Amino acid sequence: MEKQPTIGVLALQGDFAAHMRALERAGAHAVEARSRDDLAQLDGLVIPGGESTTMLKLLDEEHLFEPLREFGRSKPVFGTCAGAILLAREVLHPPQASLDLMDLTVERNGYGRQIDSRIASIRIEGEAQPLEAVFIRAPIIRRVGPKGRVLATYQGDPVLVQQGIHLVATFHPELTGDARVHRQFVKMAAGRYTEARGQWTVIRGQGSGIRGQGPGVSGRGSAGIE
Numbered sequence: 001m002e003k004q005p006t007i008g009v010l011a012l013q014g015d016f017a018a019h020m021r022a023l024e025r026a027g028a029h030a031v032e033a034r035s036r037d038d039l040a041q042l043d044g045l046v047i048p049g050g051e052s053t054t055m056l057k058l059l060d061e062e063h064l065f066e067p068l069r070e071f072g073r074s075k076p077v078f079g080t081c082a083g084a085i086l087l088a089r090e091v092l093h094p095p096q097a098s099l100d101l102m103d104l105t106v107e108r109n110g111y112g113r114q115i116d117s118r119i120a121s122i123r124i125e126g127e128a129q130p131l132e133a134v135f136i137r138a139p140i141i142r143r144v145g146p147k148g149r150v151l152a153t154y155q156g157d158p159v160l161v162q163q164g165i166h167l168v169a170t171f172h173p174e175l176t177g178d179a180r181v182h183r184q185f186v187k188m189a190a191g192r193y194t195e196a197r198g199q200w201t202v203i204r205g206q207g208s209g210i211r212g213q214g215p216g217v218s219g220r221g222s223a224g225i226e
């Protein structure tokens with residue numbers, strides 16, 4: 001049995017509870033992270049969706065901005081939606097501070113205000129089974145640096161990108177019952193990711209492969225958009 005990683009979910013604001021459930025479904029021990037001390041016990045961290053400006057303000061108030069950046073220098077971080085905005089090097093529309101853990105340029109609310117949210121079927125690199133992606137006032141990734149690996153696109157734009165030990169999704173994988181994206185991150189946090197063989201398709205669990213958790217399996221529908 002491989003070690004079960006302890007993964008924190010930044011619980012200052014946003015949909016952290018849904019991420020905790022998704023991480024548990026994907027085989028991790030999930031805990032809320034609110035302080036510098038909380039970070040010390042973690043193998044990885046999820047920065048959830050929410051409102052990135054509010055999160056920045058709270059990170060500042062809690063004196064967590066620098067500790068988070070430091071954490072990300074050696075430990076895996078997975079940012080979804082607002083979390084992806086925080087992980088990027090550069091943020092547009094309007095420009096704002098970010099942790100600069102991944103070489104990305106991200107435009108906030110990139111799909112415009114008329115269509116605030118949508119559910120789309122996307123394909124992940126190397127995966128036959130499509131993934132249902134929930135977008136909520138999502139950013140658009142406008143630039144991916146040379147070390148970034150685009151794992152999925154929607155309408156031609158990257159929506160799931162991995163760079164070394166970090167991962168971002170502009171959609172909300174925690175809102176469907178499909179555990180594949182969280183499972184990928186759990187493996188990264190368990191230390192099973194290697195840069196050289198960092199293909200989505202080669203990072204697999206023992207026994208239950210990532211294909212075992214396709215759409216239509218447990219929880220889909222009941223989880224829904226919260």
Ligand code: GLN
Binds near residue numbers: 049
């Ligand atoms: N629009 C939000 C922002 O710019 C992100 C939305 C989300 O996380 N669902 O921070």
